[in-house]
Amino acid sequence: MRAAVYRSTGPAAEVLEVVELELPEPGPGEVRVRIVTSGINPTDWKRRAGLTGRTPDGFQVPHHDGAGVVDAVGSGVDGLVVGQRVWLYLAAFGNRYGTAAEYAVVPAVRAVPLPDGASDELGACLGVPALTAAHCLGGNPGALQGRTVLVAGGAGAVGHYAIELAKHAGATVVATVSSDEKRALAEDAGADLVVRYPDQDVSRQIRDVVQHVDRIVEVAPATNLELDLAVLRDGGTIATYAAEGDLVLPSGKLMTANVTLAFVLLYGVSSDQLADAVRWTSDALAVGALSALPVIPYALERVADAQDRVEQAAVGKVVLSVAAR
The missing domain is CATH 3.40.50.720 (NAD(P)-binding Rossmann-like Domain)
Structure with missing residues (x-):
């Protein structure tokens, strides 16, 4: 799969690159998602820049938020099936497979059903914000x-x-x-x-x-x-x-x-508090109460430019468009 990665922290143009990675397999309690859109938050560029004090373990695919389609399901997962549209949150938290890639493997709890009436761009805007x-x-x-x-x-x-x-x-x-x-x-x-x-x-x-x-x-x-x-x-x-x-x-x-x-x-935030926030967001999403921010699209290959745009406090939501081959 194509994926943006960084192996050390620093300026976006110096440490981010788009490479070929082996397609990861979901383990117990995990799902693999074919990513369609990847949303970028300030926390994403700050972590890549080294401002959080964390360094990658080998490599890191950045970005917590995104939207896509469940592609494979690990053992012990209930409530999600292959082919289901989902939005993701905290994908890269304690996990090397964030959403800036054609596929991401994440704990199933971080993949939330995306209603048919909600766009992939809206799904990428949710998550952390x-x-x-x-x-x-x-x-x-x-x-x-x-x-x-x-x-x-x-x-x-x-x-x-x-x-x-x-x-x-x-x-x-x-x-x-x-x-x-x-x-x-x-x-x-x-x-x-x-x-x-x-x-x-x-x-x-x-x-x-x-x-x-x-x-x-x-x-x-x-x-x-x-x-x-x-x-x-x-x-x-x-x-x-x-x-x-x-x-x-x-x-x-x-x-x-x-x-x-x-x-x-x-x-x-505790798991119970996070579940409350997910439930509230999902309920509002289901009745059409949530909308996407003005989307500023970038291709996966321009991930460094996209992160720089977020660092420059762009008005709207910077989103990577990711299309699996």
């Missing part, structure tokens, strides 16, 4: 009915799915963005109110429309904490999934308001 969003929202859609959620960075991948999942759960959603272009993306995702960061009196604009916010999905806690505390209700939660330098906490304000500050990294 949608599951992170679901976990930041508390993992339980029933708890959001009638609540108000603030999504910081509503045009990003996690922000996009935080808006859609929260709306699917019956919440009112406020989103913040940095530009009019991104405002349109957040509105398309279904946000009830979208406010630009550069505008004046952002907290007043929010409070003029909603009395308070119950939960915040935060992309830039150090930058936005003052705004968050200005609109969050007492006893509310700020769930942040991104780190941006040192965060200085006003402990008195946080304690007085009984604020819960949660830090989310999908790799460390």
Whole structure:
């Protein structure tokens, strides 16, 4: 099979190459998936660049997310059959076969049925962003009915799915963005109110429309904490999934308001919590509540350029189109 691999960490153009690998066989509890699309996340280029402190064991096929068709099933696998369309998540976590290849072998739990009405591009957009969003929202859609959620960075991948999942759960959603272009993306995702960061009196604009916010999905806690505390209700939660330098906490304000500050990294989420996030995402997907981000397509052979595009903070989702011969 053709596969993108890297054997050492470093710049994309220096360490990534497309090679021929022997077709892997699924072991017990695993499935092999013929990959159609491979979605790229910031965590993918950061790991390849060596920012996570991990080095490949021999070689690594990158990328956690993607969509394809089950090609072979290992022993002990229930619920998946050959020929079934699936979307993948965390494919390269503890596994050398990520989705930047014609085939990937993954634990069966990381392959989730993809409905007939959902495109392969949508399948490649899910994974890390949608599951992170679901976990930041508390993992339980029933708890959001009638609540108000603030999504910081509503045009990003996690922000996009935080808006859609929260709306699917019956919440009112406020989103913040940095530009009019991104405002349109957040509105398309279904946000009830979208406010630009550069505008004046952002907290007043929010409070003029909603009395308070119950939960915040935060992309830039150090930058936005003052705004968050200005609109969050007492006893509310700020769930942040991104780190941006040192965060200085006003402990008195946080304690007085009984604020819960949660830090989310999908790799460390428990299996039960991850299952909750997968279930919520799948339920929303089944009723057409989730949509693809604007897709920026690349061929497998241009994987280095594609990862660089993600590193440059492209607006939308960079996706490899992978076609098995």
